[in-house]
Amino acid sequence: SAVISQKPSRDICQRGTSLTIQCQVDSQVTMMFWYRQQPGQSLTLIATANQGSEATYESGFVIDKFPISRPNLTFSTLTVSNMSPEDSSIYLCSVELRANEKLFFGSGTQLSVL
Amino acid sequence: QKEVEQNSGPLSVPEGAIASLNCTYSDRVSQSFFWYRQYSGKSPELIMSIYSNGDKEDGRFTAQLNKASQYVSLLIRDSQPSDSATYLCAVGAGTALIFGKGTTLSVSS
Numbered sequence: 001s002a003v004i005s006q007k008p009s010r011d012i013c014q015r016g017t018s019l020t021i022q023c024q025v026d027s028q029v030t031m032m033f034w035y036r037q038q039p040g041q042s043l044t045l046i047a048t049a050n051q052g053s054e055a056t057y058e059s060g061f062v063i064d065k066f067p068i069s070r071p072n073l074t075f076s077t078l079t080v081s082n083m084s085p086e087d088s089s090i091y092l093c094s095v096e097l098r099a100n101e102k103l104f105f106g107s108g109t110q111l112s113v114l
Numbered sequence: 115q116k117e118v119e120q121n122s123g124p125l126s127v128p129e130g131a132i133a134s135l136n137c138t139y140s141d142r143v144s145q146s147f148f149w150y151r152q153y154s155g156k157s158p159e160l161i162m163s164i165y166s167n168g169d170k171e172d173g174r175f176t177a178q179l180n181k182a183s184q185y186v187s188l189l190i191r192d193s194q195p196s197d198s199a200t201y202l203c204a205v206g207a208g209t210a211l212i213f214g215k216g217t218t219l220s221v222s223s
Contacts, residue, residue: 033210042202042215043158056209059115092157096210102148103204103211105157 002027006093006106013083013113020079021109023093028073031096033103034066038089046091049076083113116141116207120214129223133190137203137214140184146206147179149188151199152216158202162188193221 003026013019023032032049047055047068055068070076080087093106117140127133135149146165150158162177164170164186170177176189186205190197198221204211 031210035210035213043213045210045212048209094210101146102160102163105159108157 002029002095002097002104004093004095004104004106006109008109009107010110011112013111015084015113017083018079018081019083019111020077021091021093023076023078023106025074025095029095029097030073032070032076033094033096034068034076034078035092035094036089037092043092046078080111085113087111088113116205116212118203118205118212118214120203120217122215123218124220125217126220126222127193129193129195129221131193133193133197133219133221135188135190135201135203135217135219137186138184139186139205141205141207142184144205144207147177147186148204148206148211149177150202150204152202153199190219195221195223197221
């Protein structure tokens, strides 16, 4: 299994500002992902965080809005840039220990944008 | 576009009954299938994984997979009020998992 620490757990931000979310895993993992869960919705994949290279973004998500860093195999950050109220959501870091196996999730970051 | 479809519910069952949750998926080459439970305000937690056609049982939970029909289900026997949550179906599609919108289950005592 994997223990994932995600912070902050929640934040209230002003429109136009940026927030960086950190994800720390207790072991080296190959695959790390960032998901978004909007109110009352399911999880939507934002991007795959690649160690040492640019993240791979899903359709509808762009690097300028959601820059991601992955400096090593245990840590990643997601920044939500130039925030608007539509960015209010839960952001979840997740890791996969082996291909095609289950994902482990961090505790999530509840973001509210005013 | 790869899709995972679930009935949103709510599905209401009395305590002790069997709850049946269903999911269909669009990508025929999917190889791994998961059911997650999510309580309000919490992260998803894995309940069951299934990779081969047929049934897989774990305690009160049974996952069923039919790849020909692109269908996966979750049965919860002897439902308890603590089972009240949203159940997310997730399908392995090459890289990260694709999630359905979830089915809300309510178990009344």
